[in-house]
Amino acid sequence: xxxxxxxGLTVALIVLAAGLVVAFTIGRYPVSLAELLDVLWSRAxxxxxxxxxxxENVVLLVRGPRVMAALLVGSALAVAGAAFQGLFRNPLVSPxxxxxxxxxxxxxxxxxxxxxxxxxxxxxxxxxxxxxxxxVYVIGSMLRSRDPxxxxxxxxxxxxxxxxxxxxxxxxxxDPYNQLPAMTFWLLGSLAATSVSxxxxxxxxxxxxxxxxxxxxxxxxxxxxxxxxxxALGVSTGPLRIAIVAAATLVTSASVATSGIIGWIGLxxxxxxxxxxxxxxxxxxxxxxxxxxxxxxxxxTLARTAAPVEIPLGILTAVIGTPxxxxxxxxxxxxxx
Amino acid sequence: MTLAxxxxxxxxxxxxxxxxxxxxxxxxxxxxxxxxxxxxxxxxLKTLLGLLAPLxxxxxxxxxxxxxxxxxxxxxxxxxxxxxxxxxxxxxxEAVVLMGRTAHGSLFSRPSAHDREVARQSLVRFGIDQLxxxxxxxxxxxxxxxxxxxxxxAQEPQFIVLDEPTASLDFGNQGKVMREIRALAAxxxxxxxxxxxxxxxxxxxxxxxxxxxxxxIAEGNVAEVLTKTQLExxxxxxxxxxxxxxxxxxxxxxx
Numbered sequence: 001x002x003x004x005x006x007x008g009l010t011v012a013l014i015v016l017a018a019g020l021v022v023a024f025t026i027g028r029y030p031v032s033l034a035e036l037l038d039v040l041w042s043r044a045x046x047x048x049x050x051x052x053x054x055x056e057n058v059v060l061l062v063r064g065p066r067v068m069a070a071l072l073v074g075s076a077l078a079v080a081g082a083a084f085q086g087l088f089r090n091p092l093v094s095p096x097x098x099x100x101x102x103x104x105x106x107x108x109x110x111x112x113x114x115x116x117x118x119x120x121x122x123x124x125x126x127x128x129x130x131x132x133x134x135x136v137y138v139i140g141s142m143l144r145s146r147d148p149x150x151x152x153x154x155x156x157x158x159x160x161x162x163x164x165x166x167x168x169x170x171x172x173x174x175d176p177y178n179q180l181p182a183m184t185f186w187l188l189g190s191l192a193a194t195s196v197s198x199x200x201x202x203x204x205x206x207x208x209x210x211x212x213x214x215x216x217x218x219x220x221x222x223x224x225x226x227x228x229x230x231x232a233l234g235v236s237t238g239p240l241r242i243a244i245v246a247a248a249t250l251v252t253s254a255s256v257a258t259s260g261i262i263g264w265i266g267l268x269x270x271x272x273x274x275x276x277x278x279x280x281x282x283x284x285x286x287x288x289x290x291x292x293x294x295x296x297x298x299x300x301t302l303a304r305t306a307a308p309v310e311i312p313l314g315i316l317t318a319v320i321g322t323p324x325x326x327x328x329x330x331x332x333x334x335x336x337x
Numbered sequence: 338m339t340l341a342x343x344x345x346x347x348x349x350x351x352x353x354x355x356x357x358x359x360x361x362x363x364x365x366x367x368x369x370x371x372x373x374x375x376x377x378x379x380x381x382l383k384t385l386l387g388l389l390a391p392l393x394x395x396x397x398x399x400x401x402x403x404x405x406x407x408x409x410x411x412x413x414x415x416x417x418x419x420x421x422x423x424x425x426x427x428x429x430x431e432a433v434v435l436m437g438r439t440a441h442g443s444l445f446s447r448p449s450a451h452d453r454e455v456a457r458q459s460l461v462r463f464g465i466d467q468l469x470x471x472x473x474x475x476x477x478x479x480x481x482x483x484x485x486x487x488x489x490x491a492q493e494p495q496f497i498v499l500d501e502p503t504a505s506l507d508f509g510n511q512g513k514v515m516r517e518i519r520a521l522a523a524x525x526x527x528x529x530x531x532x533x534x535x536x537x538x539x540x541x542x543x544x545x546x547x548x549x550x551x552x553x554i555a556e557g558n559v560a561e562v563l564t565k566t567q568l569e570x571x572x573x574x575x576x577x578x579x580x581x582x583x584x585x586x587x588x589x590x591x592x
Contacts, residue, residue, distance in 0.1 A: 089425045144350075215445045222436050224426055228388050229419050233492070234412030234440025278472075279426035282447070 005283040008276030012290035016071075019297030023067045026301055029058050061196075069194040069202060070300040071293040073255040074265060076206045078292025080248040080255075081266030082273065082284050083213050086224040087244050088149055091274075091328075095252040095266035098156040098245065102163035103132025104256040109170040109183045118193065121186075122201065122257045129253030135159055137245060148227065148241075188312030189260035191300050202258045209251035213285060216244060220281040262296070262313045264321030269295055271328060339363050340385060340415065340496045340527055344394035347377065347384045347551070353392060354380040355551025362527045364495055367518055369538035369559070370531040372548035373572055378531045379500065381548065385529065386498050387411045398496070412440035416489035418499040421482055421506075427472035430484050434459055437491030459487040463517065479510030486517055497521055499530040503537050515541040535563050535589050547571045565589070 025031045035051040039059045042049035049056055080095035088097065096102070107128025111121030136159045140152035167187075174180045213220070222235045223244065230237050252266070272295075273287040296313075299320070303311045341361040348354035355377040362368050362385075370378050383389040384396050387403035396403045398414055406414075416437070437459070438452040448456075460466040463483045468476055473484060482502060489497050502518070503511040518541045522528050532538055538545045538559055545562045547554040554571050555562045568576045568589060577590040 086426070091425065146349075218442070218447055219439070219444065221428065221432065222439050225424065225436070226419070226422070228383065229417065231388055231408055232386055232412060232415075232417030232419075233436055234409040236408050274426070279428055280432050 005277045005287070008273075008278075009283070009287055009290070011276055012273065012287045012294070015294035016290045016297075017294075019294035019301075020067065020071075023070065023297040023301045024059055024063055026305055027058075027063065028305075029054070029062075031055055031058055035059075065196045065199060066191050066194045066300070067297065068199055069191050069258060070296045072199075072202050072206050073191070073259045073262065074269075074292040074294070074296025075289040076210070076251040076255040076292070077262065077266040078269035078273070078288040078295070079210055079213060079285055080252045081292075082270035082281070082288040083220065083244055083248040084266075085270055086220050086279075086281065087241065087248075088153060089224055089226070091271065092267070094263070095248060096160075096256075096261075096263075097153060098136045098249065099132035099160045099163060100129040100249050100252040101256055101261050101263075102160040102167070104129035104253055105187055105261060106132075106163045106166045106170070108186050108257075108260070109167050109174070112179050112182050112186065113170050113174055115179075119197075122198070126201075126205075126253050126257035129256055130249060132159060132163055133245065133249040133253075137242070148238075185312065186260045187314070189262040189314035189317075190303070190310060190312055191259050192304065192310050194258065198258055202254050205250045205254035209247040209249075209254075210285075210289070212243065212247035213251075216240070216247075217281040217285055220244065224279075259313065262317055264317040264325075265292055265296060268321050268324050268328075338399050338495055338527075340396075340398050340529070342381070342385055342391070342394065342396045345381070345384060345391045345396065346393035347380045347389070348392055349380075349389075353551070355548070358394075358548075358551075358553060360385065360546060360556075362496065362529050364527045365522055365525050366544065367522045367528045367530070367542045369542035369545045370529065370548060371533075371535060371538055371545055371571065372554075376549050377551040378548055382498055382500055382529070382531060386415055386417050388417075409440045412492060412494075414494055415496045415498060416492040416494040418482075418485045418489050418497065418502060420500045420504065421478055421485070423474060427474040429469065430460070430465070430471050430473050430476065431456060431469040433473045433484055434488045434491050437488035440492060455493070456487075456491050459491040460484075462490065463487050477510075479506055479513065482506060482510065482514055483517070486514075486521075490521070494526070496527040496529070499528070501531050501533065503532060503534065511537065512540075535568055539563055539586075539588070563589070 021033060024036050025033060035055045036059060038051045039049045039056050077095055084095050084097055085091050085093045104125040107124035108121050111124040136155045140155040143151050145151045171180060171183055174183060219235060219240055222230050222233050223240060227237050269292045270288050273284055273291050277283040277287045299313060299316050303313050303316055339361050343359055345358040346353060346356045372378050384391050390404050403411060434456040435448050438448055438456060457466060460469055463486055465480060465483050468480060502514050506514060515537060518528050518530060542559050544557060545559045546556045547562060547567060549571055555567050565576050565578045575592060579588045579590060
């Protein structure tokens with residue numbers, strides 16, 4: 001504890017800085033680091049930049065919203081993943097363990113099926129995610145058990161499967177030439193369509209959920225102990241579990257609604273963060289946020305530059321996440337797991 | 338000040354585990370709870386911790402029902418040392434002991450300088466302050482048990498309840514934990530522990546409570562209660578007694 005978290009947080013900060021630079025500078029219209037700094041600096045001081053107007057447009061209007069979205073989504077998924085892994089006392093848990101992604105997926109494909117606008121689709125996805133987790137929680141609480149955590153996870157698996165069937169049904173009924181590709185694209189995750197108007201609906205829930213989790217950071221340490229042990233230490237585990245699940249779900253649902261389903265980040269990044277700063281939540285949460293943002297910025301840059309067409313994010317994170325996950329399984333005895 | 342259960346019916350909503358149980362534990366006293374597996378030891382322990390509400394009767398501290406106390410109020414009076422387990426995450430020893438300060442802060446508060454000082458003194462008391470920075474998952478079982486004792490002490494409770502504190506420890510560490518239990522009582526704590534070894538009760542406890550199939554078989558001073566006949570009745574198995582005639586001490590062997 002007294003050991004400094006500074007080295008670990010510095011590494012996370014460097015990853016984030018690298019992600020930001022790479023995301024702003026690389027692309028079809030390359031921007032040099034000097035131009036980038038010039039534009040951002042002038043903007044901050046309210047001056048006219050010396051760089052050409054085209055550069056300013058690319059940085060602020062074309063890449064800016066997408067960079068902000070990647071930053072927020074990556075941080076949000078990583079923070080929610082860290083919270084859920086602690087709460088479920090299992091390092092192999094991802095933020096959609098309680099059905100947030102499946103609920104959001106069903107909401108989104110229904111939105112696409114009824115040809116709602118982008119706002120309608122995102123709203124349905126957001127509400128779908130929240131509703132799915134609420135349903136899982138209610139079912140889990142109704143089935144009184146001595147192991148509330150296990151029942152919750154099983155309810156999540158079952159409801160997730162049902163929602164998956166719902167997604168399958170809507171895809172089956174969808175118009176195969178227009179709607180089905182849109183659904184598939186959404187389900188694989190992408191930030192390509194992000195615009196400035198997406199940022200506020202994303203930032204609001206992410207900020208609220210993250211603030212709640214950060215405020216509860218010391219209690220989250222105790223919540224990672226078995227239920228009875230945590231209660232004997234003076235924590236009202238029931239209400240606190242609802243608060244943590246609600247906050248982490250708010251953050252996850254808002255992210256998924258904006259970006260579609262991006263797996264792996266919420267699973268993998270908290271592990272890297274623990275390797276850097278240890279499992280103590282007061283330092284794990286900031287480290288996860290920094291690393292998650294940086295990680296998704298790097299992957300999103302790869303997604304839009306590696307091939308002539310955009311590669312869906314969900315595919316890239318899976319390609320990178322799978323070998324990592326296997327390494328993780330082989331290395332579970334490591335002290336920080 | 339006493340921690341007491343009166344006319345307790347203990348168990349779960351679908352299953353009664355024990356009936357008509359009366360237990361009392363004073364500060365400065367060690368009570369050992371013995372009995373065969375499935376006899377209700379753990380259920381009684383949880384009831385006296387306030388983790389499980391009694392189905393009938395009352396568990397109370399200083400005359401106040403445990404059920405009427407808030408979770409935080411209970412945690413500042415009674416500490417729980419669970420059976421040794423390997424935690425999922427590698428918190429440092431200091432972080433684990435700091436968790437003992439949870440009930441002394443508010444929901445959003447961070448540990449104060451005072452909390453850190455109490456945690457440090459707890460570690461010093463058990464002679465493990467040099468482990469403070471080590472991951473809790475990377476120390477030995479005996480050290481982990483001492484860390485859990487230090488965490489319980491950091492709660493600044495009047496009573497400490499331990500679930501099989503000597504199980505899964507090597508011979509030397511069993512003795513060490515029993516000495517620490519005596520020391521906790523000497524510093525004014527009421528200590529309740531369960532054990533499968535009557536010798537540990539003889540060694541560390543003032544009184545013993547024998548529980549079989551949810552019924553009290555006997556209760557009283559260890560020297561009076563822990564006898565060959567009582568133990569054979571408790572475990573329904575033959576027991577041998579070894580007596581050191583020069584010192585007047587006894588020990589038991591199964592079989």
